[in-house]
Amino acid sequence: MKINEKNLAAFASSATPVDREGWLVKRGEVNKGYQRRWFVLKGNLLFYFEKRGEKEPVGVIVLEGCTIELAEDEEQFGFKIVFHGTGNRSYTLGAESQESMEQWMKALACASYDYMKLMVAELQRQLDEMEECDAVTAAFGEKSSLSSPQSETNDNKANSSPMPPPRQRHNPFNKVTQEASNGSGYQHYRSHSIRSAPGRADSGRYTENIPRSKVTFRELHNSYGRRILSDFNEWRHAKRLELEKKTVPTQDLLITL
Incomplete structure (x- = not known):
């Protein structure tokens, strides 16, 4: 595969979105020692630089046709990018902590085009199942509504909120006669007021038939x-x-x- 180095370097230092970046240690191909490099993941391309903020990367790894595996016999938080097939190289990397290693492995495993294609196929399958389920539910609801309109009417009546029974309200401060207690009807007397106060000329008009059970203020x-x-x-x-x-x-x- 031919790669245009200038375009690749320009893409590495451009303002395009970065999926993940950070410091990792990388074991060399010739020199088996570990060098600390700044890694930047953009899509399915993993760039690594000698220093943070450099314009041109030291190298790039195309994350296609590879698997991400733990490197148990290497560094404490080491993992590998393994390309299968004869003559293919594997990259051994190491993180600073267990959490950082897990995050890097997850990001690298989800970066390939093959993984994205599988995800799109899975999402399409779930969407088809949801649409089929909605269609079956709609057909069943339409069939039930056509077959039993009377039952739906009864259900609506049953689900409607009950109305409270009408009741006749009266003033509790007004006194009720014996006829009202017997159920023949209500007959209210007016309570004492300024007009019916004792000593006025018209007081007997309202109080002559009322039994006085309490002592008045004048008394x-x-x-x-x-x-x-x-x-x-x-x-x-x-x-x-x-x-x-x-x-x-x-x-x-x-x-x-």
């Missing part, structure tokens, strides 16, 4: 008012006697002098 006022007035008169009389006792010795003293 309370007259009862306690007389007692208070009597106590006040006694107190005033006592004060007057006390003042008279104080003034008599003073007059006697003036006469003596």
Whole structure:
């Protein structure tokens, strides 16, 4: 496969979306030691640079026809990019932590075109199943609605919210006669108000038939008012006697002098 190096380098340093990037260690092909490289994953191309922010990559790995495997006999957090077939090279990489290794392996495994093609086929299969299920459900619902319209009407009536029974409301402050308690009907008396207060000319018009079961305010006022007035008169009389006792010795003293 021929690769245009200039276009590839321009794509590596362009502002295109990056799927994943970070530091990894890579074992060399000739020198079996590990070198720290900055890796950038864009689509199915894995670029690696000597330093972060460089314009031209040191190399690129095309992630097609390969598998991502753990490198148990290598670094602690090592994994491999294995290309199957005779004469194909495998790349051994190492991450800084277990979490970083798992994230890199997952991103690399999902980067190939073959994986994307499988995902599209799986999504298309799920979409076909959903559309078929919706069609069957719609056909069954239409058939049931045509076969039993009366049952649907009954179901709607059963599911409708019940209406509360009508009730007759009355003012609880109005008194009800004996006829109302017997069920013959309601007959309300007007409660005491300013117009029906005792002492007014028209008070008997509204209160002549009402049994008085409570003491009125006037009766309370007259009862306690007389007692208070009597106590006040006694107190005033006592004060007057006390003042008279104080003034008599003073007059006697003036006469003596």
